[in-house]
Amino acid sequence: MNLKQLAKELSLSISTVSKALRDSHEISIATKKKVLAKAKELNYQANPYASSLRKQKSKTIAVVIPEVVNDFFGPVINGIESIAQEKGYHVLIYLTHEDMQKEVAFTNILQNGRADGILMSLAEQTTDTLHLEALKERDIPLVFFDRVADNIDVPKIITDDFNSSVNATQHLIDNGCKRIAFLSISETLSISNKRLNGYLEACKTNHIKTDNNLVLYCTGDDQAKKDLIRKLLSRKNRPDGIFASVEKLALCAYEICEELKLNIPDDVKVISFSNLKTASLLNPSLTTITQPAFAMGREAAATLFKLVEKKGHHFLQERTVINSTLVARNSTRLSAPK
């Protein structure tokens, strides 16, 4: 069922039917009604590809993220999707699995207009940003969230990584930690470094010794991450506090502690950036810095749509910060003195 057939059924021209369906003022109300009725009767649906081709707009956005089985990216997608639904947009999803090669491949694919805009959170491994510049050059609307590329001049939706990290570290210190390890995911990612800097700052303020051996860059697969953490916690002078910059690392730490029979929080306290739904049900419940994932998703999508719809293109804030909140639970509870 296409316009041609519909037009024939109505004994009208294609253009009239098309205009009627789009509620053009050129068409009389009477014909509009007839057309609408017939369209509904025959269950006519415009071909999206013909439409997109002609209008050079696809009503589609692309979301490029590292993974989806994740209590941060999941709610972000919810946020994005909720706005997209309101606007009648479609959402394409691309998972990099933390692989920069895939990220590059996706951005290349997305240079051909398949999506009207792109929402993106970088892979751990992403170091250079040529592929992102290419998108910028092609003038494809782009918005980063969470894991942003600082050097690319597009809107970014982030949380207050530095301050949150200061607070998290302070929280560990306040609860008695003297030797705190920081678990990072990347040496290059801006978000990692901001969090690291917050940690370093808080240590400095509190005259806590920082040590390169206490900063772990946990890359690779789960096993590799766990091996690193196991080594850290097996040292003679192991840390008494762990600050995980992402959720997965906190869970790895939990598993290793169980394996090594280390008690959380008595032997080692754990705090993490995390949106884990089950944080309060863990053994022990996990103290988290919870990011406003859903809000970030909504904000990112809303910002992207402003770009796509070219309204005040140049007045968009470069970066939008939505604060995280620290939720203290048992994994950082003050231990009774021995």
Next chain:
Amino acid sequence: MNLKQLAKELSLSISTVSKALRDSHEISIATKKKVLAKAKELNYQANPYASSLRKQKSKTIAVVIPEVVNDFFGPVINGIESIAQEKGYHVLIYLTHEDMQKEVAFTNILQNGRADGILMSLAEQTTDTLHLEALKERDIPLVFFDRVADNIDVPKIITDDFNSSVNATQHLIDNGCKRIAFLSISETLSISNKRLNGYLEACKTNHIKTDNNLVLYCTGDDQAKKDLIRKLLSRKNRPDGIFASVEKLALCAYEICEELKLNIPDDVKVISFSNLKTASLLNPSLTTITQPAFAMGREAAATLFKLVEKKGHHFLQERTVINSTLVARNSTRLSAPK
């Protein structure tokens, strides 16, 4: 940058360039090389909408699921996406949020050829299936997974719901439960009923009394679900075992137990269909029936592509069953006799 411009640069016709890019045998190797080189140089990317319009194929599949913040649907998406990536397909995602109206809206939208095929898992609330029949009528390839519509004649990827439920119930009984409650999500969904029947069967076999009051249909939002469970666990003759048919209900039960100061597993044992990554880290660790989510996603996608590519259309198995595994943990641990 389009074919026309590329052709002009090469002093060739549009059709020659097009064929060269698609590696047609009609074109000499020499020209092919020239064309490929120029295309790479000018970073030419075919317009996907023009292509789709012409070929009546979009290289896109749609995934319609209830939610994404979920340790079952998340891995399923991974599975789907992994196959889609191999095949060079794009993935559209639509979230129903368990709302049948949205499910209907999405299926209507997807009747216009935007996607070459659809993967779907029904919403809790989905009762009638007219919207699904419509898809079938339009001959749009469709594959169900997990939450399937039994009466629609398309391939279905499921787990052994009945047997798994029998085993789960038996596990509770073996560990001392005499009075087991079943938490369901829907009165109509086929998957819910299969799981319920497995539970009923096991109870019958073991001469355990079943009682309508022990079967809870937990619909509505989280609060509503919790209210129902709270009421269940506050009864004078409360159950000593809970079988949650989905993960979320197990988590609600955990929260209510904490609220009511009920000890798991001593006061009440809990088992659940669940793919929770943190199941082993919970307090207490949760006994689960773990579904092969990733494999189901891959299988569903692979099946869909067979339909889309029309190879042996009619020889596809109606239903593919991939077994779940029961992982016993502390939430069902045999309690010491009082």
Next chain:
DNA sequence: TTTATTTGCGATAACGTTTTCGTTAAATAG
């Protein structure tokens, strides 16, 4: 040499929309 066949390429017609322009007839203005 003549006749077939193959090789390599170009013109052109779709695919189903949207949109710009005409074109007519009726309504309004002068």
Next chain:
DNA sequence: CTATTTAACGAAAACGTTATCGCAAATAAA
């Protein structure tokens, strides 16, 4: 009563591909 505008519609040209032809020239077969 003419002149001009407006209202309502249709014809046709895009949008960027792909695929079906057609057509030479080159090669092979007779």
